[in-house]
Amino acid sequence: MIELKDVTKKYENFKAVDNLSLHVNNGELLVILGPSGCGKSTTLRLMNKMTERTSGSIKIKDKDIDSFKEEDLRKGIGYVIQSIGLFPHMNVWKNIATVPQLLGWEKERIDKRVHELLLLVGLEPDKHQKKKPSQLSGGEAQRVGVARALASDPDIILMDEPFGAVDPINRLRLQKEFRQIQRRLQKTVVFVTHDIDEAILLGDRICIMNHGKVVSVDTPENVVLNSSDEFVDSFFKGEGILTILSRKDVEDYKEDIPSDGIELSKSATLKEALAHMLLTGEDRVSVEGGSISFNRILQVVGRDINEKD
């Protein structure tokens, strides 16, 4: 879907992106993770030509991005930035309608689309669409930002630390919601972040960058558990496994054995199940229609660890 080949971006003598090659598959969410200044945002901005590359080629859907007019290229790619950049003089409806209006959609079609998108991101259309951005909370604004990026139903979405400015509690909620949305829509998403938990929670694959180069690209499980790279290991500090558990829903691993005690919610993850066991001292916790045991979690983790062998 997106193919970067030997891409370099030079600022005078500094190479922000250094001879980088990367492939993003159709329908996958690729997280670019790295410390600040590693070139991850620049890499993202090269893809929609917000920054012009120095050398190398970038192809989107097998077409060189230079073969598009810049504006047309960008209209076909959703774009969300950390500060959201909602237009303060337009209400929510107009903000979301921006790209459809640029594309010349009819009013009724836009109306329908805005309505559907607000529902998708969990906002009430009637209550929110007439509001100005200054009347929204941080989380609501970020949801509108996501809705705006999805407005013309682009196949590709670029996200630059989209949840970075939201408080931790809301961030986790947004991340989980976004994961649901992504599972449903199956967009090709490139997601830049420096938040390790976010990367592991959301990514189908994680690309770790340092000094403008790709250090490693793999599934979260492999990156965290089977990495042989010192930099990658130092990044996760051995705690990544806990976050890996937060990617997995209890629902998918529960056993048919009934158990007493408090039932976990349906959307609970293995991490929450483990936390519950640590708190109660029990090695089995009940969920709707069954239960899950400590051994079962060990088994799941063990399989992930040994997956490569």
Place this chain on the structure above:
Amino acid sequence: MRKISKNLMVALILTVVLGLIIFYSKEFEAVLYKYFSSKSTIGSRTPLVVYFMQHIWMVSISSIIAVGIGVSVGIFATTDFGAEFKEPLLKVVNLGQAFPSPALLALVVPILGYGYEGALIALVVYALMPIVYNVVVGIQEVSEDVVDAAIGMGMTPVQLYKKIKIPLALNVILGGIRTALVINISAATLAAAVGAGGLGVLVVNGVRTFDMVQILQGAIPVTIMAVIVELVLKEIQGRLSY
């Protein structure tokens, strides 16, 4: 119906007052004679309404030209093409604002001679300063994130200006226009000194002959006009900006 704001209310009252002064200029003069000394006799001069219309005409023409040129130049300076000119332009404009308006008028006379055209050009140049300055600064101050998002969504440079930059800078731009117009109304008084007519004739003559009545006959309408324009434009600014 929208509630009429306090600004508009005051502006309306002042307009009525101004109208009364202009159309009942003899009575207005008579009132002034009661309180101030004068060497001339009642009703011996050109009617007030003539000076008033000259004044309005001068201010309107120069303001329209200044807004047209000022907004265009300001917008140009903020584009990629005009980037080189921006800093020098801002410096010139800043200095220009500090330049006293009588001195500017005095400079125009040797070049263009006495009369209407010279005064008009001086007024245009003077009104340009705050307009250009505010257009440039207003557009510059539009949040970079918002601009980044807009470009990232595929807006062309023209769309970016039309939909994002100018609407967001409108408050500051209108503020500049307001300042320019108010300055223009008072600066036009001095235009009489170079023979361009207007209410300034009364003030200039009055000062020359120590005629308090004449000075006030010119100065009071000018002041009221300036206040009305200030109030009305403030109201427009409040309604148009987000």
